[in-house]
Amino acid sequence: MLARSQVVGGDLLIKITGVGRMAVASVAPNGFEGNINQHIVVCKTGDRKVSEALAAYLNLDFVERLAFRRATGGTRPALDYPALLSIPVILDQRVPELSRIATGEYLRMEAIARQLLASIDDLLLTELGIQLPPEPPATLANRVFPRPFSELTGRRFDPSSHLRNLDLTGGKFPALPLTKVAQLNPRTDFSQLESSPISFVPMEAVSDDLGEADRSATRPANAAKSYTPFQEGDVISAKITPCMENGKAAVLRGLVGGYGYGSTEYHVFRPDPTRLNAEYLHALLRLQTLRRHARLFFTGSAGHQRVSEEFFYRLQIPVPQLKNQERIVEKIAARRDEAKRLRAAAAAQLAAAKLEIEAMILG
Secondary structure (H helix, E strand, O other), X not given: OOHHHEEEOOOEEEEOEOOOOOOOEEEOOOOOEEXXXXXXXXXXXXXXXXHHHHHHHHOOHHHHHHHHHHOEOOOOOEOOHHHHHOOOOOOOOHHHHHHHHHHHHHHHHHHHHHHHHHHHHHHHHHHOOOOOOOOOOOOHHHHOOOOOHHHHOOOOOOHHHHOOOOOOOOOOOOEEEHHHHEEEOOOOOOHHHOOOEEEEEOHHHEOOOOOOEOOXXXXXXXXXXXXXXXXXXXXXXXXXXXXXXXXXXXXXXXXXXXXXXXOOOEEEXXXXXXXXXXXXXXXXXXXXXXXXXXXXXXXOOOOOOEEOHHHHHHOEEEOOOHHHHHHHHHHHHHHHHHHHHHHHHHHHHHHHHHHHHHHHHHO
């Protein structure tokens, strides 16, 4: 009920705190009613067109620099009201339409890239000859189920892990237990490297949508005691929520010194190179249906739940011949590369459009 926190359609919203871009702005849609928190201010311009012109102006890169120079604070910079109001404004009604065109094209290309990435699961399952059953509705009848005691022997007793089975066997290729063709959390010894720099891959360095790891950071090998070690060619996959559900997993290629270490919240897989392609395993681990099923094997308290090793010890995967795995991987890589190309082109077009708008405003 606090008046200063209320938002209605046409209001100008401006971000004033936090790491990253400062003074990011948007306009509340028509008919909207809501509230802001302490990280945003609401400006009542009284005219939707004025709000749109100001939002488009504030989102330009040179205005971001003006805003950032006015921010105060260390780890959490912020704009106070006098600093925000001191930002010089050039109100040009041409800016919103030009920004809308540029942003629309960016969003169109980004949507195509997302569709390409989302289609990888279907591509992989089709190549493996696997047809998944439809997801059952979340009814009470589907949440109550009997299981004979013989099925529980030697396994967990919690109901969630017995709700349903994950069947990736198909009929096109033979299926094997994952741990027959890959080691799970194997021992990695790089003590002989002493203080030599090797790759450091924290959780934030792993992309959830592309499934790639930034390996540019390094740390001394002898500082790895409290981290998860790995080596060239390993596959890492997040085990903690929500990183696991989001698909944070990567094949580790090009590690500095051939070794690395990172978050303790990784499971590490070391494929047998004579039987299992690392990129193929990576694609399987990122299957959405596998990630959803892995949630049934969570352990720990709410907010800090993790996928147990038991899930992977029981997981069976299709294992085609290596040449077939490589063929599948090439098709997946082609779609992922095209998505990256589209995103790069979209970002370049948007940046060029912003420069044109800035030149128009500044002369």
